[in-house]
Amino acid sequence: MSKVVVVYHSGYGHTQRMAQSVAEGANAELIAIDADGNLPEGGWEALAAADAIIMGSPTYMGSVSWQFKKFADASSKPWFSQQWKDKIAAGFTNSAGMNGDKLSTLHYLFTLAMQHGMIWVSQGLMPSNTKAAQRNDVNYLVSYSGAIAQSPSDASANEMLPGDLETARQFGERVAAIAARFTKA
Numbered sequence: 001m002s003k004v005v006v007v008y009h010s011g012y013g014h015t016q017r018m019a020q021s022v023a024e025g026a027n028a029e030l031i032a033i034d035a036d037g038n039l040p041e042g043g044w045e046a047l048a049a050a051d052a053i054i055m056g057s058p059t060y061m062g063s064v065s066w067q068f069k070k071f072a073d074a075s076s077k078p079w080f081s082q083q084w085k086d087k088i089a090a091g092f093t094n095s096a097g098m099n100g101d102k103l104s105t106l107h108y109l110f111t112l113a114m115q116h117g118m119i120w121v122s123q124g125l126m127p128s129n130t131k132a133a134q135r136n137d138v139n140y141l142v143s144y145s146g147a148i149a150q151s152p153s154d155a156s157a158n159e160m161l162p163g164d165l166e167t168a169r170q171f172g173e174r175v176a177a178i179a180a181r182f183t184k185a
């Protein structure tokens with residue numbers, strides 16, 4: 001069985017809920033980047049042992065949070081020995097706006113994965129974009145590059161929409177299925 005790790009930062013809990021849904025779908029280990037931008041003990045080792053790494057950050061000012069960026073810069077250490085090369089990679093983000101420049105964040109995560117020589121997995125879900133579309137449909141926000149969610153700026157993490165969380169769960173499932181194809185039995 002392949003090992004999937006979800007590594008994420010969340011300032012106020014919304015992206016954490018999304019990360020939990022992704023991890024549920026992928027049957028993955030969750031690793032939280034803390035408020036100082038550091039991993040818990042054993043975090044780097046878990047990433048080194050993973051077949052797939054799914055990275056998540058809230059969108060802050062059109063990109064990842066500084067805590068996630070600190071983690072990304074610290075990943076230059078495994079980069080030196082090409083530790084993550086040929087691992088499966090994927091990304092997700094959450095922000096207050098329906099758009100809010102979330103794609104910039106996904107592009108940043110993609111670029112980080114490419115720097116590491118990883119293999120990027122797309123969202124892979126059909127868009128819900130017809131006149132009949134409902135806010136709680138899967139992939140209502142219509143992303144192709146990774147999973148996205150939207151939390152109004154005055155909504156608590158408990159109010160994350162079930163459609164966005166289900167989108168995240170199905171995304172995790174997809175990444176795990178792709179990782180399994182790449183993992184030797």
Ligand SMILES: Cc1cc2nc3c(=O)[nH]c(=O)nc-3n(C[C@H](O)[C@H](O)[C@H](O)COP(=O)(O)O)c2cc1C
Nearest residue numbers: 010011012013014015058060061062095096097100
């Ligand atoms: C410093 C900061 C910058 C933000 N920038 C954006 C932004 O560029 N686009 C957006 O849609 N929302 C933005 N937001 C709103 C957050 O993305 C939103 O509140 C999100 O749910 C926070 O996720 P978290 O609870 O995981 O930290 C910003 C929030 C903060 C605190």
